[in-house]
Amino acid sequence: MPAKLIILGAGSALPTRSNFPTSxxxxxxxxxxxxxxxxxxxxxxxxxxxxxxxxGHIFISHLxxxxxxxxxxxxxxxxxxxxxxxxxxxxxxxITKLFESQIAFFCENLPYKVIFExxxxxxxxxxxxxxxxxxxxxxxxxxxxxxxxxxxEKARDRHINREMxxxxxxxxxxxxxxxxxxxxxxxxxxxxxxxxxxxxxxxxVSYAYCSDTAYHEKVIPxxxxxxxxxxxxxxxxxxxxxxxxxMHSTATQAATIALKADVGKLLIGHFSARYADQQLLLxxxxxxxxxxxxxxxxxxxxx
Amino acid sequence: MPAKLIILGAGSALPTRSNFPTSxxxxxxxxxxxxxxxxxxxxxxxxxxxxxxxxGHIFISHLxxxxxxxxxxxxxxxxxxxxxxxxxxxxxxxITKLFESQIAFFCENLPYKVIFExxxxxxxxxxxxxxxxxxxxxxxxxxxxxxxxxxxEKARDRHINREMxxxxxxxxxxxxxxxxxxxxxxxxxxxxxxxxxxxxxxxxVSYAYCSDTAYHEKVIPxxxxxxxxxxxxxxxxxxxxxxxxxMHSTATQAATIALKADVGKLLIGHFSARYADQQLLLxxxxxxxxxxxxxxxxxxxxx
Numbered sequence: 001m002p003a004k005l006i007i008l009g010a011g012s013a014l015p016t017r018s019n020f021p022t023s024x025x026x027x028x029x030x031x032x033x034x035x036x037x038x039x040x041x042x043x044x045x046x047x048x049x050x051x052x053x054x055x056g057h058i059f060i061s062h063l064x065x066x067x068x069x070x071x072x073x074x075x076x077x078x079x080x081x082x083x084x085x086x087x088x089x090x091x092x093x094x095i096t097k098l099f100e101s102q103i104a105f106f107c108e109n110l111p112y113k114v115i116f117e118x119x120x121x122x123x124x125x126x127x128x129x130x131x132x133x134x135x136x137x138x139x140x141x142x143x144x145x146x147x148x149x150x151x152x153e154k155a156r157d158r159h160i161n162r163e164m165x166x167x168x169x170x171x172x173x174x175x176x177x178x179x180x181x182x183x184x185x186x187x188x189x190x191x192x193x194x195x196x197x198x199x200x201x202x203x204x205v206s207y208a209y210c211s212d213t214a215y216h217e218k219v220i221p222x223x224x225x226x227x228x229x230x231x232x233x234x235x236x237x238x239x240x241x242x243x244x245x246x247m248h249s250t251a252t253q254a255a256t257i258a259l260k261a262d263v264g265k266l267l268i269g270h271f272s273a274r275y276a277d278q279q280l281l282l283x284x285x286x287x288x289x290x291x292x293x294x295x296x297x298x299x300x301x302x303x
Numbered sequence: 304m305p306a307k308l309i310i311l312g313a314g315s316a317l318p319t320r321s322n323f324p325t326s327x328x329x330x331x332x333x334x335x336x337x338x339x340x341x342x343x344x345x346x347x348x349x350x351x352x353x354x355x356x357x358x359g360h361i362f363i364s365h366l367x368x369x370x371x372x373x374x375x376x377x378x379x380x381x382x383x384x385x386x387x388x389x390x391x392x393x394x395x396x397x398i399t400k401l402f403e404s405q406i407a408f409f410c411e412n413l414p415y416k417v418i419f420e421x422x423x424x425x426x427x428x429x430x431x432x433x434x435x436x437x438x439x440x441x442x443x444x445x446x447x448x449x450x451x452x453x454x455x456e457k458a459r460d461r462h463i464n465r466e467m468x469x470x471x472x473x474x475x476x477x478x479x480x481x482x483x484x485x486x487x488x489x490x491x492x493x494x495x496x497x498x499x500x501x502x503x504x505x506x507x508v509s510y511a512y513c514s515d516t517a518y519h520e521k522v523i524p525x526x527x528x529x530x531x532x533x534x535x536x537x538x539x540x541x542x543x544x545x546x547x548x549x550m551h552s553t554a555t556q557a558a559t560i561a562l563k564a565d566v567g568k569l570l571i572g573h574f575s576a577r578y579a580d581q582q583l584l585l586x587x588x589x590x591x592x593x594x595x596x597x598x599x600x601x602x603x604x605x606x
């Protein structure tokens with residue numbers, strides 16, 4: 001099953017007719033991970049009929065409203081829907097204090113726990129891992145402390161060669177080890193190399209999220225070769241000066257990062273409300289890096 | 304020009320495909336007044352292409368999230384749009400403390416002032432007036448302090464009878480007084496009664512908003528005879544017990560209030576997410592009070 005990225009909001013600070021503020025849902029193996037949670041995130045999920053009972057972790061890039069004003073509504077609704085599983089929110093220093101008082105006031109008797117995990121947006125470190133992924137912070141260059149996120153899927157199991165497993169009479173209890181790459185030793189002491197018992201695991205995927213940020217080449221070694229890069233492209237080239245002063249990127253700059261980091265595919269988003277038609281942004285990005293897509297609200301991108 | 308009520312959200316706590324949480328915009332004469340501001344209010348306004356530069360006052364009924372989670376986003380966006388006019392937010396005790404810290408953190412250097420005016424939701428008193436309206440609180444019966452709002456349009460100017468004004472050579476400087484109902488005394492000392500100089504003013508309108516509330520007959524004398532009543536109708540009759548325990552109303556109860564208060568028209572809203580088709584709620588209300596309409600997101604109701 002390929003990884004899926006669902007865009008809940010591809011807009012920036014001011015919502016438009018077609019773009020909600022930033023939020024997205026990454027589906028990887030059997031898990032969901034949310035990245036940013038702008039106002040209306042839960043509304044978009046409802047509009048799409050999304051089930052998000054596999055969501056355990058939300059990653060907040062920075063504490064600007066268009067990336068986190070939807071948190072309190074989502075947390076509150078989870079309570080009304082009788083969620084019981086812990087919800088982890090990973091975000092910059094200060095996020096706990098900001099939201100804990102709101103939760104205390106608005107979400108009495110939540111039937112589940114909200115656990116904030118703060119991290120230093122200035123370091124490129126692993127901030128989370130589970131059975132399926134590791135997540136690294138990506139220091140970005142914005143007006144407030146801001147971090148992107150690098151999702152690296154962990155190695156998948158190798159595929160069992162059923163015929164050979166039967167031939168060597170490998171006990172069921174050892175199958176998980178074999179899938180993980182172990183060799184097998186028969187009761188007679190014969191070593192059967194793993195390659196004879198399995199075929200290669202499916203390819204793993206990687207995803208990098210870089211928003212909000214000015215053009216920042218320091219991210220390149222961190223995101224090198226990812227399968228999919230989401231990079232903000234708030235402005236067109238004609239607004240390059242404004243992009244710099246507000247610490248955002250142009251579509252061309254996003255594409256330059258994608259090109260230099262040799263990524264598989266680039267998805268641009270976080271569009272300024274001034275672009276009712278975002279084709280211009282796509283055209284500008286494509287002139288630098290052809291394998292570029294436009295992020296659109298409620299669209300699904302497989303990779 | 305008739306008064307206009309624009310429904311931005313007719314839903315309740317959980318948003319649905321078609322209903323955002325509660326918010327509405329009342330347009331009266333040359334002014335706009337917002338009532339409640341659930342998550343996504345600014346998004347709905349964008350979707351409708353609404354201009355809200357005549358909005359100076361927001362009235363918050365109670366501090367449940369589905370009635371106020373949209374405030375911080377709206378306040379923040381007004382800042383980005385370089386609003387300069389003061390914005391008044393009228394709400395229950397405690398609203399200032401809740402939102403001032405958020406504003407301080409998220410809305411640095413706002414180019415306009417946000418002024419909170421708290422009121423006691425337990426009293427039926429005038430909480431606001433301007434040239435066009437008076438607004439009274441309506442104590443409601445809910446799980447937290449909660450108030451409805453009664454908007455009474457002030458008397459309009461009488462219409463000038465141009466022929467008679469010319470005949471009596473009424474000076475321009477006195478026309479405003481004449482429109483307001485004053486008699487005129489000619490230079491010769493003759494008293495010209497106002498009725499000879501003017502015709503009757505247009506009818507004024509009144510609007511009452513009652514949400515959230517259990518069935519509560521004490522509102523009846525307060526809202527007696529209003530032109531339009533918005534009353535919450537969270538549940539159908541089959542959920543009467545749940546309505547009582549959560550301190551909400553059924554559609555039948557909303558209609559009973561409308562009937563007993565002899566209102567012009569009833570608009571029901573604040574529908575539970577369980578009713579994908581709200582026709583049942585409308586049918587139940589109409590069986591008690593036929594002049595009932597269903598509030599729908601992004602619809603306009605003139606009265």
